[in-house]
Amino acid sequence: MSDTKSRPATVLSVRDLSIDARTPSGLKRILDGISFDLAAGETLCLAGESGSGKSVTSLAIMGLLPKASLRVASGEIRLGDTDLLRLSEKAMRQVRGGDVAMIFQEPMTSLNPVMTVGTQLMEAIREHQDAANAEDVAKHMLDAVHITDPARRMTQYPHELSGGMRQRVMIAMALSCRPKVLIADEPTTALDVTVQAQILKLMRELKQEFGTSIVMITHDMGVVAEMADRVVIMQNGKTVEQGDVMDIFHRPSVTYTRELLAAVPRLGTYAGTDEPPRISSAPIRPPFPKPVLEVSDLTVTYGGKSGWFGRGAEVPPTVKGISFRLEAGQTLGLVGESGSGKSTTGKAVLGLIPFKGTVRIDGQDIAGLSARAMQPIRRTAQMIFQDPYASLDPRMSVGAAIAEPLVIHKIGNASERRDRVAALLKRVGLTPDAAERYPHEFSGGQRQRICIARALALEPKLIIADESVAALDVSVRARVLDLMLELQEQMGLAYLFISHDMAVIEKMAHSVAVMRGGELVEMGTRRQVFEEQRNEYTRKLIGAVPIPDPEVYRRVAAG
Template sequence: MTGPVLSVQGLTLAAGAQPLVEDLSFDLFPGETLCIAGESGSGKSLTSLALMGLLPPGVKRRAGKISLAGQDVTALPERRMRRLRGDSIAMIFQEPMTSLNPVLTIGTQLVEAIRSHDPDADAPAAALAALRAVRLSQPDRRMRQYPHELSGGMRQRVMIAMALALRPQVLIADEPTTALDVTVQREVLDLLRDLQRETGTAIILITHDMGVVAEMADRVIVMQNGRMVEASPVAELFARPSQPYTQALLAAVPRMGDGGPPVALPLAEPIARLTEVSVNYDVQGGLLGRVTHRVHAVEQVSFDIAAGETFSLVGESGCGKSTIARAMTGLVPHRGRIEIAGHLVPPDGQSAPRALRREVQLVFQDPAAALNPRKPVGELVAEPLVIHGIGDRVQRRARAAELFDRVGLSRSQLDRYPHEFSGGQRQRICIARALALNPKLIIADESVSALDVSVQARVLALLAELKSELGVSYLFISHDMAVVENISDRIGIMYLGQMVEMGTRAQIFGNPRHPYTRRLIDAVPIPDPAYVRPPAPRMASDVPSPVWPVGQAPERIRLEDIGAGHLVAAGANG
């Protein structure tokens, strides 16, 4: 095919009288990767759903034409569109767990998708071949497993296998790596590139990560508020962005090497000190429900956090970062010693005193889930004061207003509800609530990973400003090495519940000693189309399990194990 495989002309989508996408036009050619970039609410995902004929109720196509291989699909009935989906055009959704049926095995779902388009095909063999094509380890075993038995990276590979099983002409990938660890993201992007090279499939990649755009795109469309504000080849867009919005979007991207000079910390007693901390969970089995195995979520971890310091914990999902946060706040039982601001955290995970809870506060990853939707945000920010019996109603209102000023929100917004704010504003509200009791330590658990890049930059700047003004310390939990470099004073690298490397920002990024640390740094997408990534060995085996038989202690992770064997394989399966 010499012409475009997909052509969109004057697409306009609206909900009632409210336009959501306006006059969007573009062409997609065979073997090409077109990235649609922009912040949340820009119309990227709605455009992809319109291409698939899957617009949500209440959203209508007001104008425009969508042609697939020369055929006008906007005029097709649903029965005909159902035949095209998967066969000619397929989609990988952002969250695979919501796209896979939890009560059917992976093999059943793949076979069902293949047979729906080709009843005479050898569907089990084709499904197995699809899993092998996406380099999923032990494909025969995965066919018999359910979605909950797979990691996030595995599930995303299953979605790619399902989308490519019938070799569609167009593949739409809607934020396919947003929720994945950086090493798993690297594997998924490499996989998409390899499969495109083998099959010639045209790809529409929807993302707000400009590093991913730089590495994957041939051409880029930048959208804002439902309109296309700029479209150009990727090299030209990064070298000479013509629109102020594009320039601001690129300027907000955290880049490796932008961390700045190291800051000397004052010699003072640590705000937090962890000594040989372990967190284990028992696994029951057999008819009698005996404890047969133990999950070693955290194993003998020690570190300090100084006053006014940002200490970052970095690692992939399941490495124990969030478990440490819960242990420090007295939410899970632990072994070892945890001391925060002179208070000893009880090891039972239940009886932490109120005085301790005043000194340490949490900011969670999802601000929408962390805020009660039935209460005004002013009450939510003042809630810690109510719990600890501080002040009367007037004083609490005044404190909430003061905190709103400090995090860059208006006092007039105190009586609004969480749904009336953007994601970045809701995260600011969560930060204001965390500051209500003047804590000495704030634990930020993936607090910016779900935010758009420009919103992320503003929240990170706010955290740095609050640290400078108030002297608060942070435990910053993340898997994004570029963000970590820009905010941290010291960094601890975790893998399978163990601390494998720890040092200052300059040490970790200037001279990483551990192979796993180097792997994390090397996997970060570089927002520069001219950057040539050096070749790295592909990951191809199972993740080592943190579950050990009762009475058998896990081995300490050694450098020689990681360089040559199981750790190199870990990122492939999440």
């Protein structure tokens, strides 16, 4: 183990840190005796699934725990010789942004919308160092994070910059006072994969240039493999395992670590196959001649209609004349970065937004249909959304939520519906007594199963799944994907599977369509898209996906 080798001096040391949450039923321990050391020049990744306590740890280091709900029960956080937990608020302010700086997950909302980028940068600089040359330092920092034309960017407002640019500004701000420690809490999770690759590269460069040690918090084992020197695996507020990145990935000593790594989707896992992995032993249905979904020349333009003040300006279409078809029992993976028009396509296909072109669901053209005429077609096509927390009514019992489509379509009487709900719950791997309970009693993965059960209630032929597993932890995600595959095998469902995640698409899709800027840049079988990589943009997308293996990554990075 690397701990036995001589290591550089420790910059930050967390010892036996425990944190309690104040709940109506008393204190509840959410962080239990965490210890780790950060050596100079090192990148340490805190990795784990939601609820593991990794973000709370980072907020504790920054002294930013919300006092009303959380309190430090015991432990030390040593920066050099100082215990940060014993500093006064005034002294802690010197540390914050000075010796220890932080960047956050949400670049879109982490900058003040009514203040220029320059002002926000200079504010941080003036707080901790000589104020006279703050403007020069700010420009220099923007230059360091590779933002072109720093002088002009200084006068811009956050909304004028893209997500990747904003995260660069956040990094510039954090590093402007040359902190000893940079805490990065899921810094690339909200970014597109190609932008993520750029930001990770930038962070590696700047670590060298500024001599900063990094504590990186992430749920993404691919990011861990690319960034970490050492890894701390966390679960339910405890450290499960820690060690050198190579040891963790290749010689994990704890079962949880092994399971976590096994659940990580790896691009290329399904190379050489023409269809998704089989889950059940249901016989594969012969291809049916009539497609379930036929889209031709679909164009969607937002905001082009005349408004209160007369005609709006001409807006370029979000989806530009795309065509594809989907047969029963098949999955078309629709992949692309944010703004590519993939979600818009999904909504248009269900007639949820106005469009031009032809969309045939089960042979019937839905263009221009009234809501009433559309209703029988909605039985055929259903949607599963990204956020299982927001897509269930918190005041409706799970049974009522699943039965609602049946009620709307006037199917069955009360007792028949109850039986249907019970059968549907069993089908998605939940017990029938779940019907009596409410959404908040379920985990994210269970809620997504409930959403799937609701979508299945009307026995649809087509399901549009828009980023349906993006909000789930990897281990949960793998199980929900398996469930969807199983349902497809047994019920002959067709999926339009929309995702930004190449590995998920590779697992789920029979054929793949790659979207960019509202256009289909490539469409083909999974083999053609992932293995032949004929299209340059597809190649770039695939190349940007982090490789969840530190050894392979280092080999690739070295050329």
